[in-house]
Amino acid sequence: MEEKNIGYSEYPPNGEKIIRARTTAQIRSWEFPRSTKALEKFNQEIGSIEYPGIYILFESRNNTVYVGEAKNLYNRLKTHNLSPEEKIKNWEKVLIINDGRSATQSDFNDNAIRHTIEEYLIRLLKTNKYKVVAQGEKLFLNPLQKVISDSLIEELNFFLLKKNIITKLLEEKKQEEIMQDELKKILVKYDYTIDDLKSYEGLINGERVFIRPGSKKAKGWQVTFRDVFKKALEDENGSLLMPRGGILLIPLSEIKKCITDADAFSRNTIDIFIAFGDDSIKLRYKDNEIDVTSFQIIK
Incomplete structure (x- = not known):
């Protein structure tokens, strides 16, 4: 409230x-x-x-x-x-x-x-x-x-x-999606410069960001990379912004480290999962997992 x-x-x-x-x-x-x-x-x-x-x-x-x-x-x-x-x-x-x-x-x-x-x-x-x-x-x-x-x-x-x-x-509360008007206020409060911010993409501090709230699955919040988004991941060009809880801003270069199978980028889509725990946030891809807690904007 x-x-x-x-x-x-x-x-x-x-x-x-x-x-x-x-x-x-x-x-x-x-x-x-x-x-x-x-x-x-x-x-x-x-x-x-x-x-x-x-x-x-x-x-x-x-x-x-x-x-x-x-x-x-x-x-x-x-x-x-x-x-x-x-x-x-x-x-x-x-x-x-x-x-x-x-x-x-x-x-x-x-x-x-x-x-x-x-x-x-x-x-x-x-x-x-x-x-x-x-x-x-x-x-x-x-x-x-x-x-x-x-x-x-x-x-x-x-x-x-x-x-x-x-x-x-509780975790359920932490995972609630932050709507764009509130998201903008939070970014400004934490000294981020919003050059452009649309529903799914924007420029923050001069860097390309892809805005994805994810879809709730058993393994966590699913984010799917396809087309331009997948190409940006392959090129390590930009960041994923997940507007939930503490707001995650994860460089695509960090996400790519978790994707180790050789044929991943030859497929049409790549799915990752963000799992919120009591004390940490994990990014999962197949059997791989990395801690992305440090990429929260609100600590």
């Missing part, structure tokens, strides 16, 4: 060290240390009524977290405080996430939505190098539930980045 569409506010801790934060859209949060007084203060603030939502328990040892969901957050956290599970028994603080509404009106009152968000956060926190000691369960969503879940997840990505709880999003 772009910051221009949503804002974020965080308030100083109160006497019970409760830190409240919110977005200008739906998300509301309470963060506080493990304390009966803080939990009771939270319950008082919400009017001692049933509040559904998601919570994250943090234990600094081994960067451990537990992600949970509850129809009644106060009751669930009271149990965690008095009789914690062995795997997270030494938790030190909690982050509670809700939409600021009680059970009668909250989107978090929907069991399927809560479980979907819980399962997503488990994967997201694992990607961000937390030791997650919980297993989520993703339930079937009807079309309306999916729209609501997707909206909340998009907002949570923004919120957790602002809270400095995460530094990166």
Whole structure:
């Protein structure tokens, strides 16, 4: 979610060290240390009524977290405080996430939505190098539930980045195609000179570039070289620009190093695959593979 569409506010801790934060859209949060007084203060603030939502328990040892969901957050956290599970028994603080509404009106009152968000956060926190000691369960969503879940997840990505709880999003998000208007803004921001930029080809810093978002396949994003594009690869003339995630700008000379079979350029087409991983990006051709992580414009 772009910051221009949503804002974020965080308030100083109160006497019970409760830190409240919110977005200008739906998300509301309470963060506080493990304390009966803080939990009771939270319950008082919400009017001692049933509040559904998601919570994250943090234990600094081994960067451990537990992600949970509850129809009644106060009751669930009271149990965690008095009789914690062995795997997270030494938790030190909690982050509670809700939409600021009680059970009668909250989107978090929907069991399927809560479980979907819980399962997503488990994967997201694992990607961000937390030791997650919980297993989520993703339930079937009807079309309306999916729209609501997707909206909340998009907002949570923004919120957790602002809270400095995460530094990166899941791979699926990183692979989203960047449209040309946004691509131009990013290139300019990173001091690239755009001499010409069309849908599939352009000149950047005086160099020829071929713009290919690729097609999703099991091995990665497939890019096919044919005709003029294949000839440019053979001549090592220009670069491949893949407008996904961190935006890859790979010299064709580097790609050609991966294509080692003698008859490759006598064929009509050559297919390569770009595979995004958690910590690296690989370019694959048949059984060959090279690391192209360093060719990201946005590191």
